[in-house]
Amino acid sequence: MPSRVVVTGGSGKLGRAVVADLVATGWEVVVVDRVVPAAPLAPTTRVDLTDYGQVVEAFTAIDDRYTGVDAVVHLAAIPGPGVATNATIFHNNTTSTYNVFAAARQAGIRNVVWASSETLLGLPFDTPPPYLPVDEDYPARPETSYALAKHLEETMAAEFCRWQPDLKATGLRFSNVMEPGDYAAFPSFDADPGLRSWNLWGYIDARDGAQAVRRALERDGVGLEVFIIANADTVMSKPTADLVAERLPDVPLRRPLEGNETLLSIDKARRLLGYEPQHSWRDQV
Incomplete structure (x- = not known):
């Protein structure tokens, strides 16, 4: 019998790719979201994740649709700084994620994957990173209320794992999510490398983001792990070493840079998840 997973935010840009994958x-996928798309890819129930009771019910049973859930993928959130007021973003995102973690524990779910964020690396890098490529080893550096909420979500996950030693919680620090239709604009970035330097010229194809989610659900072990999830290349045509020399010449390099390789290190995801991006904007343009 297939495992049943609830995906929150399944109607969003990344969510659609995750559900399809x-x-x-x-x-067996069940989507909970505030929005029910006209042509859903999986059964969808309208749920307000800031209401704990609704989340508990969504993770246990909804009438004749299902009873019992094996895993949760939590993608729903106000998706970035500036989309709403600072306090609105902070309260919505932290409350929703707390409710997801707590309701999963209450429902006996021991496999939780959620969308953390590249913003915890220090975006928009007005203060340069400590070294390049950036990775998960240095402390989080939230610079916005959105990133602060993501930082607290990772902290919450660590405590839920301490309370529940058999819990497997996986935080995926997704880069800027892109779909194939977005790639037509990428060649224009070459005119001004500064336009995309705010996240070190990174991106994640939604389909590769979905691959990372699936691999996180399937990873062995328990406890908290956090991974940067980006594509293997940058959004730029210029070699990465040249971008760094031009824009971040004083930041130490931990190793030589080759070709257009990403500055958002995916080494840990490759090593522990078997993650390997399959889609590049260069194949589409």
Whole structure:
């Protein structure tokens, strides 16, 4: 019998790709969201994640749709700084994520994957990073209320794992999510490298983001792990070493840079998840 997974925010840009990937690989997917799309890829129930009671019910049973859930993928959130007021973003995102973690524990769910964020690396890098490529080893550096909420979500996850030693919680620090239709604009970035330097010229194809989610659900072990999830290349045509020499000449390099390789290190995700990006904007333009 297939494993049942609840995906929050399944109607969003990343959520649609995640739902499609999980359905295609044999998961029984249930979507909970504030928005029900006209042509959903999986059964969808309208749920307000800031209401704890609704989240508990969504993770246990909804009438004749299902009873019991094996895993949760939490993607729903106000998706970035500036989309709403600072306090609105902070309260919505922290409350929703607390409710997801707490309701999963209450429902006996021991496999939780959620969308953390590249912003914890110090975006928009007005203060340069400590070294390049950036990775998960240095402390989080939230610079916005959105990033602060993501930082507290990772802290919450660590405590939930301490309270529940058999819990597997995986935070995925996604880069800027892109779909194939977005790639037509990428060649224009070459005119001014500063336009995309705010996240070290990184991105994540939604389909590769979905691959990372699936691999996180399937990873062995328990406890908290956090991974940067980006594509293997940058959004630029210029070699990465040249971008660094031009824009961040004083930042130490931990190793030589080759070609257009990402400055958002995915080494840990490759090593522990078996993650390997399959889609590049260069194949689409």
